[in-house]
Amino acid sequence: MRTLQVALAERSYPIHIGQGLLDTFPLAEQVRGNQVMIITNETIAPLYLDKLQSQFSQIQCDTLVLPDGEKYKTLATLESIFDALLEKRHSRTTTLIALGGGVVGDMVGFAAACYQRGVDFIQVPTTLLAQVDSSVGGKTAVNHPRGKNMIGAFHQPRLVLIDTDVLETLPTREVAAGYAEVVKYGLIRDPEFYDWLETNNPRLLSRDSELMAEAIYRSCENKAQVVADDETEQGNRALLNLGHTFGHAMETATGYSEWLHGEAVAAGMVMAVSMSARLGWLDEGLESRLMALLESWGLPVAVPKGMTAAQFMDLMALDKKVHNGQLRLVLMKALGDAVVTADYPAAALQETLEAFCGV
Ligand SMILES: NC(=O)c1ccc[n+]([C@@H]2O[C@H](COP(=O)([O-])OP(=O)(O)OC[C@H]3O[C@@H](n4cnc5c(N)ncnc54)[C@H](O)[C@@H]3O)[C@@H](O)[C@H]2O)c1
Ligand SMILES: O=C(O)C(=O)C[C@@H](O)[C@H](O)[C@H](O)COP(=O)(O)O
Numbered sequence: 565m566r567t568l569q570v571a572l573a574e575r576s577y578p579i580h581i582g583q584g585l586l587d588t589f590p591l592a593e594q595v596r597g598n599q600v601m602i603i604t605n606e607t608i609a610p611l612y613l614d615k616l617q618s619q620f621s622q623i624q625c626d627t628l629v630l631p632d633g634e635k636y637k638t639l640a641t642l643e644s645i646f647d648a649l650l651e652k653r654h655s656r657t658t659t660l661i662a663l664g665g666g667v668v669g670d671m672v673g674f675a676a677a678c679y680q681r682g683v684d685f686i687q688v689p690t691t692l693l694a695q696v697d698s699s700v701g702g703k704t705a706v707n708h709p710r711g712k713n714m715i716g717a718f719h720q721p722r723l724v725l726i727d728t729d730v731l732e733t734l735p736t737r738e739v740a741a742g743y744a745e746v747v748k749y750g751l752i753r754d755p756e757f758y759d760w761l762e763t764n765n766p767r768l769l770s771r772d773s774e775l776m777a778e779a780i781y782r783s784c785e786n787k788a789q790v791v792a793d794d795e796t797e798q799g800n801r802a803l804l805n806l807g808h809t810f811g812h813a814m815e816t817a818t819g820y821s822e823w824l825h826g827e828a829v830a831a832g833m834v835m836a837v838s839m840s841a842r843l844g845w846l847d848e849g850l851e852s853r854l855m856a857l858l859e860s861w862g863l864p865v866a867v868p869k870g871m872t873a874a875q876f877m878d879l880m881a882l883d884k885k886v887h888n889g890q891l892r893l894v895l896m897k898a899l900g901d902a903v904v905t906a907d908y909p910a911a912a913l914q915e916t917l918e919a920f921c922g923v
């Protein structure tokens with residue numbers, strides 16, 4: 565087992581990464597009160613719920629199984645979590661445990677932020693995306709039909725437990741979606757990691773467990789550093805949004821049901837890199853390198869059919885990085901060097917959108 569620390573003073577917490585941790589890590593010892601609720605979904609419950617639940621035979625342990633899918637990352641689902649907590653009389657000393665991917669993790673985290681004005685929660689991420697990104701950093705949210713993650717809170721988990729063995733049951737398309745966020749860390753701040761990903765691509769594609777574990781560790785290390793420096797996104801944490809302004813627009817336009825988050829991020833990162841090259845900030849070689857890497861994983865590098873530039877502009881106007889009416893974008897200056905800025909000619913954005921959508 566390898567352990568990283570997210571250094572946030574009194575809100576600091578460990579990320580434990582290793583094989584078989586669902587069986588071997590004494591999670592019950594980490595819970596402060598005498599109640600837990602494990603919240604998962606209908607796909608993950610038959611695979612891993614019993615194993616996790618068996619750790620909590622000494623205290624009250626309730627379970628809640630949610631419907632599966634991004635389209636259920638809503639206030640309505642959140643309400644069902646509050647209903648279950650109240651029905652089982654959970655108090656302020658309860659601990660919520662999120663067993664699942666980013667959808668479960670984001671919702672359970674938000675429920676924990678709100679329930680009785682804030683209770684403990686633990687992340688047990690089961691997708692590659694959740695293991696490298698969403699379980700770390702305390703961004704929690706649900707979607708709104710008009711915008712992604714529009715209703716949420718910052719609420720840090722007390723611990724992140726990453727059992728890399730659970731990836732064995734994860735479908736290939738989901739592994740690829742998580743990989744897009746891994747590539748993101750290389751692009752925005754870790755060029756040596758990006759080169760490592762390219763060099764080791766054949767073994768990573770074959771899901772070599774040792775290399776995947778290393779990719780997870782280095783991703784979490786990058787994310788933990790960014791979060792420790794800027795917990796609530798006052799500055800550089802926004803770099804973790806590379807590709808997301810475009811990507812969130814694609815997810816919203818397709819009703820949160822066609823494209824996976826990581827797929828939209830993949831296409832969105834290509835758009836951001838392409839726009840950076842159009843601005844003359846970046847040499848064009850990176851766009852083709854990135855496209856080759858993403859395409860080798862079967863990830864999209866173009867926008868959903870039928871999406872227009874006007875639709876992008878309309879949806880992106882609601883992005884959380886809009887400041888005083890100005891859309892800030894994460895753009896690239898070099899491999900490993902990203903900036904968040906509103907200082908770009910509007911024409912460059914319009915031309916980029918038209919190049920990807922057609923006029
Ligand atoms: N909070 C953050 O910092 C942050 C970061 C990145 C993404 N996100 C959010 O995360 C969400 C995407 O997360 P995701 O990609 O994990 O999707 P997801 O949670 O929908 O999981 C993907 C699919 O895999 C299934 N699954 C999960 N674990 C499995 C396993 N071990 N074996 C078999 N099937 C399994 C799920 O049931 C689901 O069908 C989005 O809502 C996105 O906005 C949040
Ligand atoms: O942790 C962050 O900060 C991120 O931006 C990570 C992203 O990968 C993630 O998709 C996040 O949920 C996006 O946040 P949002 O604030 O743009 O909704």
Ligand SMILES: [Zn+2]
Pocket residue numbers: 697745808825829
């Ligand atoms: Zn993301």
